[in-house]
Amino acid sequence: MTETQIHKGLAGVTVDTTSVSKVNPESNSLLYRGYPVQELAAEVSFENVAWLLWHGELPTETEAKSFRTFERSHRALADNVKAAIDLLPLTCHPMDVGRTAVSVLGANHPKAEDSSPEAELEKATELFAAFPAVVAYDQRRRRGLDAVGPREDLGYAANFLWMTFGEEAAPEVVDAFNTSMILYAEHSFNASTFTARVITSTLADLHSAVTGAIGALKGPLHGGANEAVMHTFEEIGIREDESTQEAAARAKAWMDDALAQKKKVMGFGHRVYKSGDSRVPTMKAALDDMIKHYGRPEILGLYEGLETAMQEAKGIKPNLDYPAGPTYHLMGFDTEMFTPLFIAARITGWTAHIMEQRASNSLIRPLSAYEGQDERHLS
Ligand SMILES: CC(=O)SCCNC(=O)CCNC(=O)[C@H](O)C(C)(C)COP(=O)(O)OP(=O)(O)OC[C@H]1O[C@@H](n2cnc3c(N)ncnc32)[C@H](O)[C@@H]1OP(=O)(O)O
Numbered sequence: 576m577t578e579t580q581i582h583k584g585l586a587g588v589t590v591d592t593t594s595v596s597k598v599n600p601e602s603n604s605l606l607y608r609g610y611p612v613q614e615l616a617a618e619v620s621f622e623n624v625a626w627l628l629w630h631g632e633l634p635t636e637t638e639a640k641s642f643r644t645f646e647r648s649h650r651a652l653a654d655n656v657k658a659a660i661d662l663l664p665l666t667c668h669p670m671d672v673g674r675t676a677v678s679v680l681g682a683n684h685p686k687a688e689d690s691s692p693e694a695e696l697e698k699a700t701e702l703f704a705a706f707p708a709v710v711a712y713d714q715r716r717r718r719g720l721d722a723v724g725p726r727e728d729l730g731y732a733a734n735f736l737w738m739t740f741g742e743e744a745a746p747e748v749v750d751a752f753n754t755s756m757i758l759y760a761e762h763s764f765n766a767s768t769f770t771a772r773v774i775t776s777t778l779a780d781l782h783s784a785v786t787g788a789i790g791a792l793k794g795p796l797h798g799g800a801n802e803a804v805m806h807t808f809e810e811i812g813i814r815e816d817e818s819t820q821e822a823a824a825r826a827k828a829w830m831d832d833a834l835a836q837k838k839k840v841m842g843f844g845h846r847v848y849k850s851g852d853s854r855v856p857t858m859k860a861a862l863d864d865m866i867k868h869y870g871r872p873e874i875l876g877l878y879e880g881l882e883t884a885m886q887e888a889k890g891i892k893p894n895l896d897y898p899a900g901p902t903y904h905l906m907g908f909d910t911e912m913f914t915p916l917f918i919a920a921r922i923t924g925w926t927a928h929i930m931e932q933r934a935s936n937s938l939i940r941p942l943s944a945y946e947g948q949d950e951r952h953l954s
């Protein structure tokens with residue numbers, strides 16, 4: 576009898592083709608529909624990257640204009656979504672709020688069960704447009720603040736920050752936020768996208784697939800790592816009066832101790848990239864801009880202290896969640912809101928994959944090797 580080969584965690588297994596993005600650990604590059612993500616982050620709005628992921632090409636000027644109008648007119652939250660959020664306790668995690676809100680948006684949608692390419696695109700675009708208001712509404716209710724409505728004169732990133740904080744963000748902050756959204760948008764068959772594809776493969780609807788993907792993203796081995804990074808910074812202690820060097824020394828000592836205790840430190844390591852995450856340099860540059868903008872050199876110290884100690888001890892590099900966490904902290908988001916920000920970005924990649932899966936579907940149903948009790952009988 577030949578022995579069944581087990582692929583624990585599906586590590587190294589290629590399960591299907593995709594045209595959405597290419598993650599290349601050898602060249603440390605990430606392409607969205609062929610374009611290097613760094614180029615997109617430097618030159619393109621997140622709205623146009625969303626279009627690119629769905630359509631395969633960047634929009635023409637006419638397409639971008641009508642897409643902009645559509646997106647801006649679909650930003651407001653439906654009353655029953657607000658009511659559903661209000662029913663949730665403030666003690667629940669904001670990811671639970673995001674997951675519930677997407678479920679209600681699905682229940683609301685007149686084309687929920689229509690899986691034609693046109694209906695899928697319409698639902699994806701509307702979800703993309705409405706989700707920032709979910710995050711902003713939840714962030715404000717947790718601070719006891721009234722909701723702030725969307726503004727049609729602002730782009731996606733500027734409006735997101737406006738609805739959350741109730742004031743116009745500085746252009747540098749809008750740029751850093753736009754960059755983070757683009758870098759978070761898509762990453763081939765990661766755990767949450769694969770979850771979305773598994774759900775789609777049963778011919779379930781788009782909102783069910785996104786709801787399931789949110790569940791997969793919540794865990795600290797995946798999207799939940801961005802908030803876990805901040806919890807590490809908080810555990811070490813953020814001291815605003817400290818120099819970069821002082822903070823780095825304390826962070827290094829913390830990391831040495833954590834690794835001596837064989838702890839896993841979130842924000843480091845990656846299943847696919849083994850010599851560094853392609854997105855980190857771009858996100859780190861955005862973090863540096865925010866450190867300068869807000870005048871917070873101690874954050875750089877904590878960042879570099881942990882990174883250096885991990886590199887020296889284990890040679891493990893940071894992933895995207897590592898610079899993204901402190902960037903969102905500096906912008907003013909509560910730590911628990913970081914992973915919902917990841918949802919807002921990844922809705923684009925998830926829905927592109929849902930459409931791709933649907934267009935060339937095969938039920939995803941792997942095999943398992945049984946190792947339980949031999950056959951036995953009740954009498
Ligand atoms: C946007 C994203 O989702 S990026 C990923 C975000 N997730 C995190 O940051 C969580 C922390 N990182 C990890 O848990 C892992 O690196 C993963 C889950 C991302 C990838 O894991 P895998 O490819 O399965 O590698 P695995 O977890 O087996 O690690 C291999 C070795 O490196 C070590 N290692 C990997 N990551 C870390 C880490 N963050 N801290 C300490 N050690 C680590 C493991 O302990 C293991 O060591 P061993 O061989 O001595 O047992």
Ligand SMILES: O=C([O-])CC(=O)C(=O)O
Nearest residue numbers: 761762764765766846847
């Ligand atoms: O690709 C992965 O496994 C995780 C990741 O970086 C992402 O989803 O952005």
